[in-house]
Amino acid sequence: MDSVIERLHQGEHIPERVVAQICSLAEELLVEESNIQLIPTPVTVCGDIHGQLHDLFTLFETGGACPDERYLFLGDFVDRGFFSVETFLLLLSLKVRYPDRVYLIRGNHESRQISASYGFYDECLRKYGNASVWRMCCEVFDHLSLGALIGGPGGVFCVHGGLSPEIRTMDEIRKIDRKQEVPHEGPMCDLLWSDPEDGYAFDSVDWSLSSRGAGFIFGEAPVKEFHQRNNTTLIARAHQLVVQGYHEMFDGQLVTVWSAPNYCYRCGNDAAVLTIDDDMNREYKVFEASDHTKMHATGQGRAPLPQYFL
Amino acid sequence: MQRSFREGPWNIETEKGPILGNEDVGKYEDKLGIPMPEMVFGSNFLRLTHKDSGKFICFNAFDALSTVKLGEPDLKLAHTDVWKASKKKFKSEVPVEPGQTDYDVDHVHNPYDWTYSIEYQGTTDLNFNKIPESEAMKDSNEIQIPYTKLQRKEPIMFFDDVMLYEDELGDFGICTYSVKIRVMQDSLFLLARMFMRADNVAFRIRDTRVFVDFKLGRVIREYTEKQGSYAFVKDKIPLWEHDFSKMMRDPQWVDTILPLEKIEIDYADI
Numbered sequence: 001m002d003s004v005i006e007r008l009h010q011g012e013h014i015p016e017r018v019v020a021q022i023c024s025l026a027e028e029l030l031v032e033e034s035n036i037q038l039i040p041t042p043v044t045v046c047g048d049i050h051g052q053l054h055d056l057f058t059l060f061e062t063g064g065a066c067p068d069e070r071y072l073f074l075g076d077f078v079d080r081g082f083f084s085v086e087t088f089l090l091l092l093s094l095k096v097r098y099p100d101r102v103y104l105i106r107g108n109h110e111s112r113q114i115s116a117s118y119g120f121y122d123e124c125l126r127k128y129g130n131a132s133v134w135r136m137c138c139e140v141f142d143h144l145s146l147g148a149l150i151g152g153p154g155g156v157f158c159v160h161g162g163l164s165p166e167i168r169t170m171d172e173i174r175k176i177d178r179k180q181e182v183p184h185e186g187p188m189c190d191l192l193w194s195d196p197e198d199g200y201a202f203d204s205v206d207w208s209l210s211s212r213g214a215g216f217i218f219g220e221a222p223v224k225e226f227h228q229r230n231n232t233t234l235i236a237r238a239h240q241l242v243v244q245g246y247h248e249m250f251d252g253q254l255v256t257v258w259s260a261p262n263y264c265y266r267c268g269n270d271a272a273v274l275t276i277d278d279d280m281n282r283e284y285k286v287f288e289a290s291d292h293t294k295m296h297a298t299g300q301g302r303a304p305l306p307q308y309f310l
Numbered sequence: 311m312q313r314s315f316r317e318g319p320w321n322i323e324t325e326k327g328p329i330l331g332n333e334d335v336g337k338y339e340d341k342l343g344i345p346m347p348e349m350v351f352g353s354n355f356l357r358l359t360h361k362d363s364g365k366f367i368c369f370n371a372f373d374a375l376s377t378v379k380l381g382e383p384d385l386k387l388a389h390t391d392v393w394k395a396s397k398k399k400f401k402s403e404v405p406v407e408p409g410q411t412d413y414d415v416d417h418v419h420n421p422y423d424w425t426y427s428i429e430y431q432g433t434t435d436l437n438f439n440k441i442p443e444s445e446a447m448k449d450s451n452e453i454q455i456p457y458t459k460l461q462r463k464e465p466i467m468f469f470d471d472v473m474l475y476e477d478e479l480g481d482f483g484i485c486t487y488s489v490k491i492r493v494m495q496d497s498l499f500l501l502a503r504m505f506m507r508a509d510n511v512a513f514r515i516r517d518t519r520v521f522v523d524f525k526l527g528r529v530i531r532e533y534t535e536k537q538g539s540y541a542f543v544k545d546k547i548p549l550w551e552h553d554f555s556k557m558m559r560d561p562q563w564v565d566t567i568l569p570l571e572k573i574e575i576d577y578a579d580i
Contacts, residue, residue, distance in 0.1 A: 117509065119555060122552070185397070186396055186400075193480070195480070209419075213390035213394075214392075216413065247332055267328070268328030304470065306469035306492060310501075
């Protein structure tokens with residue numbers, strides 16, 4: 001496993017049969033994990049990565065090398081960026097090599113439907129000439145857990161998207177049969193997809209249906225209610241781009257952490273990770289895009305090539 | 311980065327910067343009463359100013375986003391009905407207890423067009439005259455953008471491509487608004503394009519094209535709407551095409567597939 005990790009750092013191609021081994025070892029580990037993983041402090045919480053492998057290297061430089069530091073990744077490892085395969089394989093390899101130093105939970109992009117449309121599937125086809133690597137990875141996706149609790153009572157509830165009106169207690173999450181494709185309805189779907197909101201006149205509303213027709217947006221009251229019922233003090237989630245890398249809401253009862261700098265190679269945003277120490281203090285560490293990611297950047301800072309558009 | 315081109319009768323200015331930070335996003339949201347797209351290039355703009363008269367036409371993100379329609383949107387996610395039914399079923403089985411936060415799957419708080427499919431045609435103080443819609447549809451219409459001339463590869467003296475906003479529609483598609491301009495010796499041409507794909511629902515393209523003939527002093531603006539179902543476009547992808555997702559986010563290709571639903575032409579003489 002060490003040599004695989006080293007090869008990924010060197011940007012080398014990982015043969016299909018090695019991918020199969022990594023996936024199978026990872027599944028064996030993940031299948032034993034509860035839907036809510038209990039993680040001791042100190043731990044560093046990371047948001048969306050989206051295939052930006054070189055920025056993941058910067059993340060480890062920022063937060064401290066793995067396995068020296070403990071890490072929790074909140075999902076969305078794949079899609080959008082150009083190195084989804086390598087990013088996911090590196091995280092899986094680290095998980096297999098250091099099971100109690102690396103924790104992974106599922107994001108909405110860790111699904112067949114989404115990763116087929118947003119880049120991961122196409123990347124697998126391009127790099128392997130067939131879809132079997134994508135299929136193997138999707139099998140692993142189905143085994144990823146749905147959330148985490150850092151530090152026990154008074155701790156931090158971690159999830160990719162947010163809350164669900166169908167979930168009042170963490171025990172209800174523990175009962176979900178998670179080993180399936182992310183469904184279009186039900187609590188599992190909400191946990192991976194929902195968003196908090198405190199802006200645009202979102203006054204005195206607990207849960208609002210999204211203008212899109214499906215999906216909930218939640219305000220402060222459901223967050224407070226969740227903390228009271230579950231004896232937690234913070235919800236750490238990812239899922240939405242935040243320009244400064246992290247964004248606290250509802251007087252610090254919820255935070256969005258985003259770990260893909262210069263997202264999609266053109267947003268110019270910073271990224272951050274959140275370290276929770278033994279006294280439950282929060283330390284945000286902000287980092288910028290790697291030179292490699294900047295190299296892929298288009299549009300900003302230079303004149304584009306003329307086009308005869310009509 | 312700011313760029314400008316000042317030869318000829320019009321000053322052309324563009325600006326490109328990073329996306330808005332949290333604070334500015336909050337300000338935009340308070341003013342406009344809707345959530346902002348994920349990437350709002352707030353400092354970006356493209357502006358044409360007529361040197362003699364000072365008249366202008368400009369494309370910028372704030373003005374563009376202020377045209378997002380409020381009220382019940384006309385499109386909804388493909389799985390809306392399944393999702394709502396399951397939430398209603400759950401609520402009937404597990405009623406909300408007193409003191410618990412309540413939820414209603416039939417009520418959207420402050421609804422808006424979540425697809426950001428705006429009909430923005432620029433911000434301008436030019437006195438545009440609209441030609442009748444029946445005329446605009448005809449090939450014989452006298453006032454129209456001279457595409458034959460534009461197909462000639464006249465040297466481009468200035469070119470730029472400015473993004474105003476982009477949103478992933480919460481991973482249910484994509485919407486982008488961008489403006490391209492090319493300036494030739496005796497004319498200029500710009501294309502402001504709204505491209506929207508709602509997964510398993512629909513595609514939309516709303517284009518504003520502006521052509522300026524320097525000698526004639528005439529500005530012609532053409533606005534078109536195209537729309538088609540997701541399945542309609544998907545079926546048109548050639549069988550040998552491997553990069554499916556690339557095709558589905560390529561406005562130029564989708565533009566060749568979608569049927570034209572509306573065309574409006576107006577012009578201004580200065």
